[in-house]
Amino acid sequence: MIxxxxxxxxxxxxxxxxxxxxxxxxxxxxxxxxxxxxxxGKTTTLNMINRLSEPxxxxxxxxxxxxxxxxxxxxxRHIGYVFQGIGLFPHMxxxxxxxxxxxxxxxxxxxxxxxxxxxxxxxxxxxxxHRNRFPAELSGGQRQRVGLARALxxxxxxxxxxxxxxxxxxxxxxxxxxxxxxxxxxxxxTTVLVTHDMTEAFLMADRVAVMRGGExxxxxxxxxxxxxxxxxxxxxMIESPRRxxxxxxxxxAGTRP
Numbered sequence: 001m002i003x004x005x006x007x008x009x010x011x012x013x014x015x016x017x018x019x020x021x022x023x024x025x026x027x028x029x030x031x032x033x034x035x036x037x038x039x040x041g042k043t044t045t046l047n048m049i050n051r052l053s054e055p056x057x058x059x060x061x062x063x064x065x066x067x068x069x070x071x072x073x074x075x076x077r078h079i080g081y082v083f084q085g086i087g088l089f090p091h092m093x094x095x096x097x098x099x100x101x102x103x104x105x106x107x108x109x110x111x112x113x114x115x116x117x118x119x120x121x122x123x124x125x126x127x128x129x130h131r132n133r134f135p136a137e138l139s140g141g142q143r144q145r146v147g148l149a150r151a152l153x154x155x156x157x158x159x160x161x162x163x164x165x166x167x168x169x170x171x172x173x174x175x176x177x178x179x180x181x182x183x184x185x186x187x188x189x190t191t192v193l194v195t196h197d198m199t200e201a202f203l204m205a206d207r208v209a210v211m212r213g214g215e216x217x218x219x220x221x222x223x224x225x226x227x228x229x230x231x232x233x234x235x236x237m238i239e240s241p242r243r244x245x246x247x248x249x250x251x252x253a254g255t256r257p
Contacts, residue, residue: 001159002026002049007058009044009214017046018165019214021058028157031184031191035237042194045211046160050079062158077101080151084163086143088135092148094120095131101154104142119149122183141172148180152187159184161193165200177204181235199241210234221225 008157009019019041026032034042047053048060051072060067063098067075088097098119099112107115120127123145135143144164151159164180165173183202184191195201201208210233212226216232226246229235 001028001030001063003059003061004048005059005061006044007045007048007055007060008055008062009041009048010056017214019055023216024209024216024219026190026192028190029180030187031189031193031206033205033207033208034192034197034211035196035201038196040211042211043162043216046162046192046194049158049160049206050076050077050081062080064241068096077105078156078158080084080154080159082147082151082159082161082164082211084166086147088143088146088150090135092139092236093134094125095147097135098150098153099189100150105154110125115153116149119152122152123149124179125149139172140168141176144168144172144176144193148176148183157188157190159189159191161191163194163196166195166197173200180204198237201242210237217257 002168004024007019007022008017010017022041022045024032026094034045036042040172044053048061049067051067054068054250059060062070062075089100091254092100095113095116098116099107102112102115116131117127120130126140130138130142130146135146138146148164150185161180165176168176177200183189193204198255205222207219207221208225210230212233218225218234220228225234226238
């Protein structure tokens, strides 16, 4: 479905490489999480898929086609994108925000209205209460649900997600991540999600790609990484959710870890 073949990225002829000969295959209907420290190249890798960033060397393929041969605007209209800042247009209602891409694709008003109702139900927002509201009238979690609905509006088969839940409170974050995993499975999506939270990665992913310095250190299922971490970086990242779990257990027991 998505393939990176020896992809490198450098900004300017004298710039340091952001990605170095990165190779990765993401299967159809897989939820792949990219995780690593800040500056490791996660978002650059994600943005290669819809040509928001272009490779300096190597090839990115979607459904076997080199993305460099695709019109970038057409490519992006058929790939959903959700990011932490959400980016809803403040002067547009919820319904208008969701309908942006279908309108650009020439959908009729009736088709757009039906899709808005369908998507608001999918992301668990009451259409009658929310369709005519403006973003400033919504909570952070509601805005992110609208952002998700907007990304799904044109029925993409690929979803790109860059720290989509990072700015939310813990309860809302857990609810939304659970809901998205269900939506991913229900719609048969292929999702690439960037996060720095290993707990979130383990709970959501089919496979996790750990990145460091523009390279992939290890790729595998959560159990693969737990059972056989490739190096000290992976071990340290796995230890983080374990440490949090121990602290939580101690707090619930009324003792210090």
